[in-house]
Structure formats: structure tokens, C-alpha cells
Amino acid sequence: MKQNNIIKKVREESPLIHHITNYVTVNDCANITLAFGASPVMAHCIDEVEEMVSISSALVLNIGTIQSSSIEAFIKAGKKAISLGKPVIFDPVGCGASKLRSDVSKAIINEVKPSVIKGNMAEIKHLLFNKSNMKGVDSEESMKDAEKISVELALKTNAVVVTTGKVDYITDGKRIAAVSNGTSMLSKITGTGCMLNSIIASCCSVNNDYLVSSAVATSAMGICGETAEKNLNINEGSGTFRYRLIDAFYFIDDEKINKSGRIKIV
Amino acid sequence: MKQNNIIKKVREESPLIHHITNYVTVNDCANITLAFGASPVMAHCIDEVEEMVSISSALVLNIGTIQSSSIEAFIKAGKKAISLGKPVIFDPVGCGASKLRSDVSKAIINEVKPSVIKGNMAEIKHLLFNKSNMKGVDSEESMKDAEKISVELALKTNAVVVTTGKVDYITDGKRIAAVSNGTSMLSKITGTGCMLNSIIASCCSVNNDYLVSSAVATSAMGICGETAEKNLNINEGSGTFRYRLIDAFYFIDDEKINKSGRIKIV
Amino acid sequence: MKQNNIIKKVREESPLIHHITNYVTVNDCANITLAFGASPVMAHCIDEVEEMVSISSALVLNIGTIQSSSIEAFIKAGKKAISLGKPVIFDPVGCGASKLRSDVSKAIINEVKPSVIKGNMAEIKHLLFNKSNMKGVDSEESMKDAEKISVELALKTNAVVVTTGKVDYITDGKRIAAVSNGTSMLSKITGTGCMLNSIIASCCSVNNDYLVSSAVATSAMGICGETAEKNLNINEGSGTFRYRLIDAFYFIDDEKINKSGRIKIV
Numbered sequence: 001m002k003q004n005n006i007i008k009k010v011r012e013e014s015p016l017i018h019h020i021t022n023y024v025t026v027n028d029c030a031n032i033t034l035a036f037g038a039s040p041v042m043a044h045c046i047d048e049v050e051e052m053v054s055i056s057s058a059l060v061l062n063i064g065t066i067q068s069s070s071i072e073a074f075i076k077a078g079k080k081a082i083s084l085g086k087p088v089i090f091d092p093v094g095c096g097a098s099k100l101r102s103d104v105s106k107a108i109i110n111e112v113k114p115s116v117i118k119g120n121m122a123e124i125k126h127l128l129f130n131k132s133n134m135k136g137v138d139s140e141e142s143m144k145d146a147e148k149i150s151v152e153l154a155l156k157t158n159a160v161v162v163t164t165g166k167v168d169y170i171t172d173g174k175r176i177a178a179v180s181n182g183t184s185m186l187s188k189i190t191g192t193g194c195m196l197n198s199i200i201a202s203c204c205s206v207n208n209d210y211l212v213s214s215a216v217a218t219s220a221m222g223i224c225g226e227t228a229e230k231n232l233n234i235n236e237g238s239g240t241f242r243y244r245l246i247d248a249f250y251f252i253d254d255e256k257i258n259k260s261g262r263i264k265i266v
Numbered sequence: 267m268k269q270n271n272i273i274k275k276v277r278e279e280s281p282l283i284h285h286i287t288n289y290v291t292v293n294d295c296a297n298i299t300l301a302f303g304a305s306p307v308m309a310h311c312i313d314e315v316e317e318m319v320s321i322s323s324a325l326v327l328n329i330g331t332i333q334s335s336s337i338e339a340f341i342k343a344g345k346k347a348i349s350l351g352k353p354v355i356f357d358p359v360g361c362g363a364s365k366l367r368s369d370v371s372k373a374i375i376n377e378v379k380p381s382v383i384k385g386n387m388a389e390i391k392h393l394l395f396n397k398s399n400m401k402g403v404d405s406e407e408s409m410k411d412a413e414k415i416s417v418e419l420a421l422k423t424n425a426v427v428v429t430t431g432k433v434d435y436i437t438d439g440k441r442i443a444a445v446s447n448g449t450s451m452l453s454k455i456t457g458t459g460c461m462l463n464s465i466i467a468s469c470c471s472v473n474n475d476y477l478v479s480s481a482v483a484t485s486a487m488g489i490c491g492e493t494a495e496k497n498l499n500i501n502e503g504s505g506t507f508r509y510r511l512i513d514a515f516y517f518i519d520d521e522k523i524n525k526s527g528r529i530k531i532v
Numbered sequence: 533m534k535q536n537n538i539i540k541k542v543r544e545e546s547p548l549i550h551h552i553t554n555y556v557t558v559n560d561c562a563n564i565t566l567a568f569g570a571s572p573v574m575a576h577c578i579d580e581v582e583e584m585v586s587i588s589s590a591l592v593l594n595i596g597t598i599q600s601s602s603i604e605a606f607i608k609a610g611k612k613a614i615s616l617g618k619p620v621i622f623d624p625v626g627c628g629a630s631k632l633r634s635d636v637s638k639a640i641i642n643e644v645k646p647s648v649i650k651g652n653m654a655e656i657k658h659l660l661f662n663k664s665n666m667k668g669v670d671s672e673e674s675m676k677d678a679e680k681i682s683v684e685l686a687l688k689t690n691a692v693v694v695t696t697g698k699v700d701y702i703t704d705g706k707r708i709a710a711v712s713n714g715t716s717m718l719s720k721i722t723g724t725g726c727m728l729n730s731i732i733a734s735c736c737s738v739n740n741d742y743l744v745s746s747a748v749a750t751s752a753m754g755i756c757g758e759t760a761e762k763n764l765n766i767n768e769g770s771g772t773f774r775y776r777l778i779d780a781f782y783f784i785d786d787e788k789i790n791k792s793g794r795i796k797i798v
Contacts, residue, residue, distance in 0.1 A: 023289045023555045024296055024308050032720035035770045040722065041626070042556050045599045046632035054627060067311045094307070097321060098314035160626035188516070190296035190306065231767065235497065239509035240300045250720070250769025252347025253582055289555045290562055290574050333577045360573070363587060454782070456562035456572065486637035500761065503569045503782025505775035 003215030003216050003261075007254045009206035010035035015057035017201045020044045020077055022064025027190030028246075029060075031197040035249040036220075038202040042072060045189045049077035057205035058086055061114065063104055064093040071104050087204035090114035090159075091197050096126035109157055115210055116200055117153065118162040120193070121146050125256065128153045147176060147266070160210040162200065164193065170215045176260060177215040180262040181222020183229045188238040189245070196221045199249075219261040223249035226260070268313035269482050269527075273520045275472035277303035281323035283467045286343055287311045287409055288330025288359065291457030294512075295326075298461040301515040304468040310336060315343035324352055326463045327380065329370055330359040337370050353470035356380035356425075357463050362392035373522035381476050382466055384428035386459070387412050394419045409437065413442060413532070426476040428466065428484060430459065436481045443481040445464030446528040447488025449495045450469075454504040455511070462487045464514075485527040492526070535748050535793075539786045543569035547589035549733045552576045552609055554596025554625065557723030560778075561592075564727040567781040568733040568752075576602060581609035588668035589737035590618055592729045593646065595636055596625040603636050610644030617735035622691075623644035623729050628658035639690055647742050648732055649685065650694040652725070653678050660685045679708060679798070680773035692742040694732065694750060696725065702747045709747040712794040713754025715761045720770040721777070728753045731781075751793040758792070 017041045019029055026042055043052040053059055059081040060180045061074050081088045090112070092105040105127060108114065117127070128149055145240035154161040154173035163169045168179040186192045199220055203213035228244035282305045285295055292308055299306035309318040319325055325347040327340050347354045357380070358371040371393060374380065383393070394415055412429050420427040420439035429435045434445040452458045465486055469479035494510035547573045551561055559576055565572035577586040585591055591613040593606050613620045622644070624637040638648065649659070660681055678695045686693040686705035697699045700711040718724045731752055735745035742765060758775035 022308070024292050026556050027293060027559060027722065031770065032772065034720055034722060041629075042554070042597055043626075043630070044597065046599050048598075048632040065308055065310065066314075068313050094309075097307075098309070098317040100311060100314040100317075188300055190293065190300060218561060235513065236749040237513040238297065239446065239512025239516065242297065242512070243509060243775060246771025246774070247767065247769040249765065250771065288574070290558050293559060310704060331574055331576065334579050360575075363573075363582040364575070366577060366580040366583075374629075426553065454566055456566060501779065501783065503779040504563065505778025505782065508563065508778070 003212060003257060004207060004255065006203050006207045006213060006216050007220070007252060007257065010202045013206055015024070015202060015205040016041055016055060016057050017060060018043065018056035018060070018196060019060045019198065020049065020053050020074055021060055021194060024064060025194040025264060028191040029194050029198045030218050031246055032249050033198045033202060035246050036199055036202055040198065044073055046073040046076060048078045049073050052085065053077050053080045056086065058201035059088045060091070060201050061088060061108060062091040062093060062194055062197055063101055064194065065251050066101060066104055068100065071107065074108055076095050078108060078114065082113060086110060087115040087201065087234035089116045089118060089197050089201045089204065091118050091193065092123050092127060095123050095151050103131070114159050116160045116162060116204065116214055118155060118164065118197060118200060120164050121228045123160065123249065124153055124163045125149055128156065142216045151176065157170065160214050166217045170211055170218060172211045175211055176266045177211060178266045179215055179222060181219050181226060182258070183225045184187065185229045185238070186225040189242045192221065214265050214266050216257055219257055219263050220252055223256060223260045224252055269478060269520065270473060271520050271521060272469050272473045272479060272482050273518060273523065275405050276468050278470055280305050281468060281471035282307055283319060283324050283326065283464060283471065284309065284318050284322035284341055285328070285464065286315065287326055288461060291332060291460040293335050294457040294507045295460050297465045297512055298515050299468060300381055301512050302365055302468055309338055312339040312342060315339050316346045319343050319346045319352065320350065322469040325354045326357070326467050327354060327374060328357040328359055328460055329367055330460065332367060332370055334366065334530065337373065339372070340374055344374060344380065348379060348509055351477060352421065353381040354378060355382045355463050355467045355470065357383060357384050357459065358389050358393060361389050366513055368392065368396070381427045381429060382470065383423060383485065384430065384466060385465060386430050390419055390427065390429045391415055394422065399439045417442065425452055426480050428480050434484045436477055436484060438477045443477060443532045444513035444530045444532045445481055445484045445488060447492060447526070449491045451488070451495045451500050451504070451507050452491040455508045458487065481529050482523055485523055485529050489522060489526045490518055533771060535744060535786065535789060537740045537786050538735050538745060538748050539752070539784060539789065542734045545738055546571050547591050547734060547737040548573055548587060549592065549730060549737065550575065550584050550588035551592045551594070551730065552581065552606055553592055553594035553726060556596060557726040560723040561730045564781050565734060566780050567731045568731055568734055568784070571723050572730065576586050576605055578605040578608060581605050582612045583586045585609050585612045588618065591620045591735050592623070593620060593640060594623040594625055594634055594726055594729055595723065596726065598633060600632065600635055601637065604693070606640055607643050607701055610640060610646065614645060619647040619733065619742060620644060621648045621729050621733045622675035623650050623651060623725065623735065624655050624659060627655050631767065634658065634662070642716055646691050648692045648736065648746055649689060649730060650696070650729060652696050655713050656681055656685055656693065660688070683708065692746050700750045702743055702750060704743045707743055708798045709743060710796045710798050711747055711750045711754060713751050713792070715757045717761045717770070718757040721774045723751065725754060747795050748789055751789055751795050752784055755788060755792045756784055
């Protein structure tokens with residue numbers, strides 16, 4: 001897949017990525033954004049989100065530790081970003097696990113109309129059918145109809161949909177990219193999904209073909225996971241893997257994506 | 267002490283551990299839960315805590331960065347968990363350092379009736395006598411009457427009490443386990459107490475003898491600390507120790523507990 | 533510069549440092565405080581901040597992830613600390629990027645009268661002139677008039693002003709210290725500014741010449757950054773750098789400051 005030097009552009013332009021995200025993995029999101037060459041800002045107060053969006057190049061909305069009182073800030077920030085033509089990446093973490101998350105997810109999709117929706121199979125399925133069998137925030141759904149479901153949600157929402165799993169599917173409803181990079185170690189640490197949002201947002205902010213940007217970002221996460229795992233010595237587990245993943249993002253470039261990326265347009 | 271393959275069961279069943287915990291160490295709690303083979307979910311909004319408890323196998327309540335407005339969610343989640351027969355691990359961080367923390371701790375103990383209460387000597391003493399000489403959140407109390415105090419609080423609350431220190435005492439009021447694993451390096455990083463909650467919760471969710479589960483968990487923390495310290499090279503300090511602790515939990519198994527665990531029933 | 537064994541004193545007295553800080557880097561602040569030999573407590577609820585200040589030796593106020601509802605707690609804690617003669621370190625993160633942050637910063641400076649104000653050039657300039665050209669929270673301003681601006685703000689606020697950049701300027705309006713330790717790697721991870729607050733607070737709590745304490749703290753951050761970078765092997769990037777920085781603080785002592793510190797009284 002032709003990918004237009006997206007990472008080079010991120011490192012040159014150092015886009016400011018505004019995150020309204022959960023407090024569990026927010027530090028990892030900030031560090032991976034910096035390692036990737038972009039610049040993070042985290043701000044969630046309703047009194048300032050519109051200003052922060054205005055000086056930023058992309059917005060990440062992640063409901064991982066949502067509070068009822070913060071929903072309005074999500075919507076306000078999201079609408080502002082879209083009105084300014086800036087990409088909004090929405091991660092409906094755990095939607096389906098509680099009514100609150102389901103309601104918030106629907107509201108964000110309907111009112112904000114995000115540019116990219118990224119979730120695991122259970123979350124994407126829940127957004128489409130309003131039901132799923134979830135075990136917390138990790139999907140146990142079969143991936144076999146992931147492709148079909150992703151296309152349906154993309155058509156319904158006009159967003160690029162990124163469905164993560166053993167194979168990641170990225171689609172705008174017409175084109176479909178299947179990314180098969182990665183390692184199971186990525187699920188042994190918290191926050192790889194959240195960090196992926198930061199990378200997608202960084203790529204989308206320098207390249208407005210959001211399908212291509214999201215596919216490159218997703219492949220980058222997989223490749224960096226592979227690199228981090230390859231470097232593990234004996235007695236090194238998920239603790240070491242976590243910082244090596246950041247190291248891998250510090251060194252990733254377009255050449256590595258072109259060489260090791262397993263991105264297939266299906 | 268006979269310990270029934272608790273860690274093996276955690277890795278097989280991968281129980282979902284619901285945390286309502288502080289924002290300082292929440293990422294470490296999530297990562298150590300994953301390293302240990304369980305699955306973390308962090309959710310604190312009152313509108314969803316009951317649903318999250320319902321799909322989880324255990325609940326951790328930690329008041330490390332409590333807000334007055336969040337007390338109700340702690341109580342609601344805790345009562346729901348107990349009503350469903352799921353273990354509730356309560357950590358009264360810094361109780362005694364402020365009236366708020368003392369009041370919240372009393373309310374949680376009285377209304378939730380937690381399964382396990384875990385604290386340092388100053389916190390446990392404060393819960394029992396409603397006074398202590400605290401320096402912030404770290405105990406400087408002598409440990410000599412730790413055993414006696416722990417038994418008294420266990421009898422008063424019907425909880426398993428875990429009092430951490432040079433020797434950790436775990437008691438249900440009748441049986442007492444003394445655990446003497448560990449290293450002073452564990453106090454050179456933040457969050458080892460919080461991470462211990464996650465490990466206790468994981469063990470309790472697969473083994474309903476909470477005294478044994480808590481003793482195994484406490485011993486595991488000590489052994490993993492010893493392992494992490496042993497692997498330190500020159501110029502490696504608390505930064506390296508921190509991720510090596512997670513690595514050690516990634517590899518811990520029941521055999522290591524049986525071999526290196528210093529658990530004595532006193 | 534004569535520096536009075538400040539680090540030795542921190543390690544001997546282990547002062548308790550109360551932080552009201554952002555949730556992005558709060559864990560790093562806690563860990564660096566511990567690595568440096570002090571003791572952290574994080575508490576932001578208005579119902580307990582005065583009690584926490586009372587048992588602490590210094591207070592850090594950092595508005596990195598401010599909410600409108602928490603302003604009152606910042607002011608209350610700050611005023612209490614000053615009334616008790618304890619140093620208050622204020623970091624106006626991103627002031628100038630939103631009206632909220634500008635207003636809060638002004639309120640804290642006017643009502644609390646902090647002992648030390650620490651920011652990058654854009655933030656310090658904004659505090660002085662009420663305008664700046666900011667790109668998010670990272671300064672792109674020229675440093676050439678940093679010295680002059682710092683002196684003016686110090687005279688206006690009666691605080692020691694720390695303006696960070698390639699050269700860091702620390703001034704009480706009369707004396708000026710220029711610190712030229714450091715490496716650009718410090719800007720490749722999040723939180724080095726926030727961590728510096730913890731180190732300044734630790735030093736100020738054992739040495740009440742806040743200019744000297746802040747200069748030593750700032751030099752320590754630069755030296756530890758240099759040490760962490762020097763130890764990087766091939767394929768080790770910002771992920772590794774981050775924990776090596778904590779390691780460096782675990783081993784820093786006054787001798788290293790005296791030997792490697794580039795502190796010039798200008």
C-alpha cells in the first residue's frame with residue numbers, strides 16, 4: 001500500500017494531539033505521542049476544551065474512565081474539532097459493559113460524527129447492533145465476521161472504522177485494509193489500544209486520507225510490538241515489553257512500515 | 267502452608283478485577299493485574315459501578331485520592347459486590363491523615379463489610395482505635411504489636427486483615443499467617459501497596475479461603491520484590507526496579523511460592 | 533555556587549511533599565520524589581487539603597489537568613501552606629493556552645503568593661504580559677530575553693522564578709542563577725517539568741534559600757537527564773530514558789552536583 005511518508009511528516013510537523021482520555025493509560029498516551037514525534041495535550045474541563053481543540057491538529061475521545069459529568073465536554077470538544085475540519089478519533093472503551101458507556105458512545109457518534117471509530121470486535125458489534133457478549137473491556141468475540149461488521153458500521157456512521165484483533169480491519173465502507181502485524185504481548189500490558197488512538201490521531205493530522213493513515217498507524221503499533229518482543233531477553237516480561245514498545249516508536253519510520261508492514265487492501 | 271495452585275487458577279480463569287482506585291498508581295495496578303494473568307477494569311462513575319461489579323470477579327476499593335463526591339460510588343459498588351458473594355478488598359490509604367479519609371474508611375467498613383482490609387500498621391491502628399501518629403501515608407509505627415492489633419480488627423470487622431510491614435500479618439481472627447518475604451526496595455517506588463490489592467483480589471477471586479489467598483498474594487509481592495532487586499545491576503535503581511517487579515509477576519508461579527515463600531502460620 | 537548539602541538533607545529528613553497535580557504525570561512525580569529521598573502525598577479534595585498541607589513540608593500546585601471545580605482547593609491549600617511558612621511551588625502548565633488556565637494562574641499568584649513559580653518561557657511571559665504565542669504546553673519562544681522576563685516576574689510577585697529552557701534561569705529579582713545542564717531527551721518524555729516541581733519542593737523544604745534550592749534542583753534534573761542519556765544503548769529510546777532518569781535520581785548526591793553542575797550566578 002502506498003503510504004506517503006506519513007511518519008516523516010509527523011516528525012516534521014509535530015502536530016499537537018488533544019486527548020480527552022482515561023486516567024489509567026494517559027501517561028502512556030502522552031509518552032507514545034512524543035516518541036512518535038507529535039506533541040500531546042491532555043485537557044478535559046468543559047471550560048477549556050474548545051480552546052484546546054482550536055490550537056490542536058487532532059482530537060482523541062476515549063471513554064475508558066468516563067464520568068457522567070464529563071459527557072458534555074466530550075461532545076463539545078468533538079463538535080468543535082469537526083467544525084474546524086480536524087480529525088476526531090473515538091474509542092468507545094467498554095461500550096456494552098454498562099448502559100452509561102453505551103449511551104455515551106451513541107451520543108458521541110450521533111452528535112460529533114467522529115472521523116475514526118476504533119474498537120475491538122465486541123465494542124464495534126455493540127455500536128452496530130446495540131448488544132454484545134462482553135467480558136469487561138477485552139473482546140472474546142470471534143473475529144470471523146469482523147470485516148463485514150466494520151464495513152456496516154462505516155457505512156452507517158460515515159467514519160473510518162478500525163476493528164482490532166488478530167487481524168485488524170480498517171474500512172471507510174468502500175475500501176478495506178487488513179493489517180496482520182502484532183503480537184499477543186500487546187494484550188499483556190494495559191493501554192495499547194489507547195496508545196493506538198494517539199498514533200492514529202497523529203497520522204490523520206498530517207494525512208487526510210484517514211483510511212490510509214489509520215492503516216499505517218495500526219501497522220506501526222503491530223510492528224513496534226513485534227520489535228519490542230524480539231528484543232526481550234530471558235526473565236524479561238511485560239514490564240520490560242512496555243518500555244521497549246515506547247523505544248520502538250521512538251525509532252519507527254516509514255521505511256520500516258514499507259518493509260515490515262503487513263497491510264493488505266482486501 | 268498448603269496453597270492449592272492459586273496462581274495457576276488465576277492464569278487459567280483470568281478473573282476480571284474491578285478497581286475503584288487512586289489515579290497515582292492505577293496504571294501500575296492494571297499492568298500488574300495483567301502480568302499476574304487476571305484482567306483489570308477501572309470504573310468509578312456511580313452510574314456504572316454496579317454493572318461493572320456484576321461482570322467482575324472481585325472488587326478493589328482504594329481511597330488513595332478520594333474525593334467527597336465519590337464516596338457514594340465506593341459504598342454502592344462495595345455493597346453490590348458483597349451481595350453477589352464477590353470478594354471486596356479495601357485499602358484505607360492514609361486513613362488517619364485526614365478526617366475525610368477516616369470518615370470514609372469507617373463508612374466503608376460499616377456499610378460494605380469488606381472481605382479483606384489491607385493497610386500498614388498506622389492505618390490498621392487508626393481503624394481500630396480511631397487515632398494514630400501518621401506521617402502522611404507511610405507508617406512509622408512499630409510493628410511489634412502488629413499481630414495483636416490485626417487480630418482485634420479482624421474480630422471486630424469479620425474481615426481478613428492484612429497488616430503490611432517488615433513482617434506482614436494476615437489474620438481472620440482465628441488463624442494468623444506471618445509473611446516475611448520482601449525487600450526495602452518495595453518502599454522506594456510508589457504503588458506496591460496498591461498493586462498488592464490487585465494481587466490479593468485476583469487470588470481471592472479464585473480461592474474463597476481469603477486468609478490463604480491473601481497470604482499467597484502477600485508472599486508473591488515479597489518474592490517478586492526480591493527477584494526484581496536481585497537482578498539489579500550497577501547504576502540501576504528504583505526506576506529499573508519498578509519494571510522488573512512487573513516482569514517478576516509475569517513469571518511468578520505456585521512453585522516459586524512453595525519454594526521461596528516464607529509464610530508461617532503462627 | 534555553595535549549595536549546603538541539600539540532597540543529603542533531603543535523604544536524611546525525607547520531607548513529605550504534598551502534590552495537587554495533574555493525572556498525566558502524577559505517578560512519575562511520586563516515583564521521582566521517592567527516588568530523591570523525599571516522600572510524596574497526592575491529595576486534591578477540598579475537604580482534606582488543609583490537613584494534608586499541615587503534615588507536609590512543602591506543597592506543589594500544578595494546573596496541568598485543571599478542572600474549574602478544583603480551583604478552590606488549589607487556593608485553599610496554597611494559602612494554608614504559606615500561612616504555615618511552608619514553600620509552595622506553582623507550575624502554571626499551559627497558561628496562555630486557555631482562558632481558564634490564565635485565570636487560575638492569576639488567582640493562584642494573587643491569592644496564594646507562591647514561593648516559587650516555575651514555567652517555560654511562554655508561560656512565564658504570559659504571566660507577566662498576559663499574552664503569548666503558545667503551541668499547546670511547549671514553549672517555542674526565544675530564550676534570549678528569558679533572563680530579563682524572569683527578573684521582572686520575580687520582582688512583581690516576590691517569588692523565586694524558574695524559567696526553563698536550553699539555559700534555565702532562576703531568580704529572586706536580585707540574584708540570578710543560570711543553569712546549563714540538561715539534554716534535549718528531557719523533552720522527549722512527558723512530565724520532566726512536573727517532576728522538576730517535586731525536586732524543587734523537596735530541596736526548598738530542607739533549605740529555605742529558595743533560589744539556591746531551586747537552582748540545585750534544576751541542575752539535578754539536567755545532570756540526571758545527561759546521565760540517563762549517556763547510558764542509552766543502541767535501540768534504546770525515550771522509553772528506556774524515562775526509567776533511567778528515575779534511576780539517576782536514585783543515585784544523585786551533592787558531590788555530583790558540585791562536580792557536574794553548571795550553575796552560574798550571573
